[in-house]
Amino acid sequence: MIPAAFDYVAPTTVEQAVRALAEGGEDAKAMAGGQSLIPVLRMRLAAPTLVVDLSRVAGLGGVRDEGDSLLIGALTTHHELQRDPLVNGHARLLRLAADTVADPQVRHRGTLGGSLAHADPAGDLPAPVLALDAVLVCTGPGGTREVPAAEFFVDHFTTALAPDELLTHVRVPKTTGWGARYEKFNRVAQAWSIVGVAAAVEVVDGVVRRARVALTNMGPTPVRARGVEEELVGRSAGAGTIAAAAERAAEGADPPVDGDADAGYRSHLARVLTRRAVTAAVGAAVEG
The missing domain is CATH 3.30.465.10 (Uridine Diphospho-n-acetylenolpyruvylglucosamine Reductase; domain 3)
Structure with missing residues (x-):
């Protein structure tokens, strides 16, 4: 499909870009790489009157x-x-x-x-x-x-x-020396996550000192798996601890129901993927 007509500007500074958005009001859209916005425009799921292309703005990379x-x-x-x-x-x-x-x-x-x-x-x-x-x-x-x-x-x-x-x-706090893993389940390669789990852990002398776990597509926003973190921190980084922690992965989540999965299946995936992600992250932390 062809997008609806819109005006286009390509500022070179943050100040120019902000001014363009302000002048365009709620009908203006900022575009970075365009990999999300352009398909939406082509399907006419969005019809902004102004697109502000950020690709030439200095100082926003690196x-x-x-x-x-x-x-x-x-x-x-x-x-x-x-x-x-x-x-x-x-x-x-x-x-x-x-x-x-x-x-x-x-x-x-x-x-x-x-x-x-x-x-x-x-x-x-x-x-x-x-x-x-x-x-x-x-x-x-x-x-x-x-x-x-x-x-x-x-x-x-x-x-x-x-x-x-x-x-x-x-601004991302450093997690130097931590083990990390991102586990993602999708039906076909290169597709969106049906469920994803992001895990980072710090292990000292076989004990989990700190843990960070968050879930993809288990609610309208990313979800922090606080129950998993609580179950891990201060305990031995063994299989039993990880298994018990993973059982709490879906706590507080609000998994969507769509053509890919229902809420129960997504909750099951969250537990399985959390166990895999934390196991791999712990292994990477121990190996250094």
């Missing part, structure tokens, strides 16, 4: 070491997350999730910021960002504010971003 955290530009592509040594060394969970996104073409064009701002509950990057306690840096006419990931995702395809705000950076 990864910077800021001591205890990494500052990742919103226009950093999935492919760049896969290849960046800082991400691989200090936020490996993000790299592992990026590995599973669609296909090489999408990974070369799609961006971290675009994925998070799109807020698809089946998207693969929101859950790892939530699990890592990331903070999202948003810029609007009134300046810059930082929003914890736990407050950024509001509902299906809805975030805390105001219509005239941009997601410019993602």
Whole structure:
């Protein structure tokens, strides 16, 4: 299909982009890599009057070491997350999730910021960002504010971003030396997750010191599996502990019912995938 007609601007600074969004009002849409927006436009599921192309905006790409955290530009592509040594060394969970996104073409064009701002509950990057306690840096006419990931995702395809705000950076606390794993179940290769599990654990002397677990497509937003974390922390990193923790994976979740799965099946997948993800993460942490 052909999209409905819209105006198009390609600013080169954050200030210009924010101003364009403000002038366009609620009928304006920001576009990063376009891998989510363009199909929606073609199917006429959205009909903005203005598209603000962010691809030429300076300063929104790359990864910077800021001591205890990494500052990742919103226009950093999935492919760049896969290849960046800082991400691989200090936020490996993000790299592992990026590995599973669609296909090489999408990974070369799609961006971290675009994925998070799109807020698809089946998207693969929101859950790892939530699990890592990331903070999202948003810029609007009134300046810059930082929003914890736990407050950024509001509902299906809805975030805390105001219509005239941009997601410019993602601040990710380092998890250096932790083991990590992203487990994803889908019916065909390169498809959206029916359920996904993002897990990162720190193991010291055979005991789980810290654990971060979040679920993909188990609700209208990514879900933090607090029960799993509580069951793991302070206990031996053995199979029995992991199995008991995984049984709590679906606590507090609100799994959707659609043509792929019902709520019961998704809850079962969450438990199975959590056990796999935590087992693999613990193994990676122990191996160093």
